[in-house]
Structures are given as structure tokens and as C-alpha cells.
Amino acid sequence: MNRKYLADTTTHEYFCVGLKKGQDWVDNNQKFLKSFMGSRPDKDKAEFQLLSGEFNDNSFFEKWIRNGTNFLFQY
Numbered sequence: 001m002n003r004k005y006l007a008d009t010t011t012h013e014y015f016c017v018g019l020k021k022g023q024d025w026v027d028n029n030q031k032f033l034k035s036f037m038g039s040r041p042d043k044d045k046a047e048f049q050l051l052s053g054e055f056n057d058n059s060f061f062e063k064w065i066r067n068g069t070n071f072l073f074q075y
Contacts, residue, residue, distance in 0.1 A: 002020040004052065005055060007051040008040055017052075
């Protein structure tokens with residue numbers, strides 16, 4: 001399954017914001033998105049940015065989890 005993520009490069013936490021079901025994208029975790037965004041430690045810095053991307057589950061886990069990063073993951 002493909003998912004859309006936001007990833008914080010400072011804390012290495014990531015958050016799933018969308019799931020692909022068939023050909024369509026469905027919002028995911030919208031009720032937790034505001035608290036995730038508000039909890040970013042560097043959010044007030046001018047150069048703050050989050051990475052976003054679309055990953056197949058296998059490639060995402062390979063890239064983030066197996067590399068020993070910390071994570072916040074909500075389905």
C-alpha cells in the first residue's frame with residue numbers, strides 16, 4: 001500500500017497523512033495532524049521545513065525504520 005508522509009528531519013519523526021486506496025488518496029490521521037505540527041521543536045525557525053513524500057510501505061520502512069530513526073507513526 002502506498003502512503004503519504006510528513007517527516008521531520010530534525011527529530012526523524014514521521015507522520016502518515018494519506019493512504020492510497022485503489023486509484024484514490026484518502027486523508028489519514030487528520031485529527032492528529034495539528035498536534036504533530038505543533039510539537040515540532042524547530043517550527044519557529046526561519047529555515048524549518050518538513051519533508052513530504054509518497055512511499056510504498058516496504059521502501060519507507062527500509063529507509064526510515066531499519067536505519068535506526070525515531071518515529072511517531074499513526075495509522
